[in-house]
Amino acid sequence: MKNIYRPIPVELIKVEEHSHDTKLFRMKRSDGKPFSTNKDGLCFIPGQFVLAGLWGYGEAPFGAASEPSEDAYMDIIVRHTGGQVTTAMHRLKRGDHLTLRGPLGNGFPLKFFSTMGDLLLVTGGCGVPPIAALIEHIIRNRADFGRVHLVYGAKTPEDVLLKEDLKRWAKSIDVIIVVEKGSKGWKGERGLVTDCLASVRLDPSNTAVAMCGPGPMIDAIEHIVNPMGITDRRIFISVERRMQCGVGRCQHCVCGDRYACTDGPVFNLDEYDINWD
Ligand SMILES: Cc1cc2nc3c(=O)[nH]c(=O)nc-3n(C[C@H](O)[C@H](O)[C@H](O)COP(=O)(O)OP(=O)(O)OC[C@H]3O[C@@H](n4cnc5c(N)ncnc54)[C@H](O)[C@@H]3O)c2cc1C
Ligand code: FES
Known part of the structure; x- marks a missing residue:
């Protein structure tokens, strides 16, 4: 049975500073394999997110930012919020390892x-x-x-x-x-x-x-x-909501009667009037 909580190990092949508090992290799979693609040849649909994790610090959701059909690497762009995960991530260098779950959520149509x-x-x-x-x-x-x-x-x-x-x-x-x-x-x-x-x-x-x-x-x-x-x-x-499991189990990301992690994070305004509070 597939374990939805099991991440894959990834290695950082590029860490690039884009502003005083934001860095781009380029990741490849640590086992050297390409990222899997869907039937349309995409590793993710733009708008989907991944959960990046660091042992001892936790996981956090980030939107996948690279060209979606590129299977050799995936980029995320991380703003340092002062919180546990992004602080630890901003200390990472090229060659360091983290874990990845996803892609998760729906993506743009x-x-x-x-x-x-x-x-x-x-x-x-x-x-x-x-x-x-x-x-x-x-x-x-x-x-x-x-x-x-x-x-x-x-x-x-x-x-x-x-x-x-x-x-x-x-x-x-x-x-x-x-x-x-x-x-x-x-x-x-x-x-x-x-x-x-x-x-x-x-x-x-x-x-x-x-x-x-x-x-x-x-x-x-x-x-x-x-x-x-x-x-x-x-x-x-x-939309961005506080998330934990990322897969519709923990209810942390609830928005009205939907979960941001599985029904979103992309919503159509006609279907759903977002409550931003
Ligand atoms: C679907 C999705 C996609 C995201 N994509 C990106 C991305 O591409 N790049 C990026 O830098 N960040 C993104 N975020 C936000 C990112 O996940 C948080 O900044 C991160 O979880 C903070 O982790 P932390 O442990 O460092 O901080 P925490 O200790 O969890 O929080 C630190 C501070 O950030 C605030 N915060 C944490 N999570 C959120 C959130 N989801 N929305 C608003 N405020 C929050 C907290 O209230 C607190 O003030 C995304 C969030 C979601 C839900
Ligand atoms: S993050 Fe757990 S249900 Fe959405």
């Missing part, structure tokens, strides 16, 4: 997105990883998707993650980066992601939205895109 004309991706703070994986998937399968717009908000230019990837993505999709507080030399947008939505040229009658970020940001965007004609049925959000 890729087939639905490919039937839509436009796709608006909105992210902020540490919500970038699942959106990064979605963009990598779109770029690899570019002909399957229409126009794609990314609006990415950060507090300052120093907090913008994946800077090199953003330059690469901008060759294939429209990218707007907005910072709340621009430092000297910042030439991009200033303000909140909500301030930039009016400048995004999209066809609301044929647009889907994928979001991952702080709850208040998601609420504010819903109130902007709904009047444009983008209904909740076409808005998908990835």
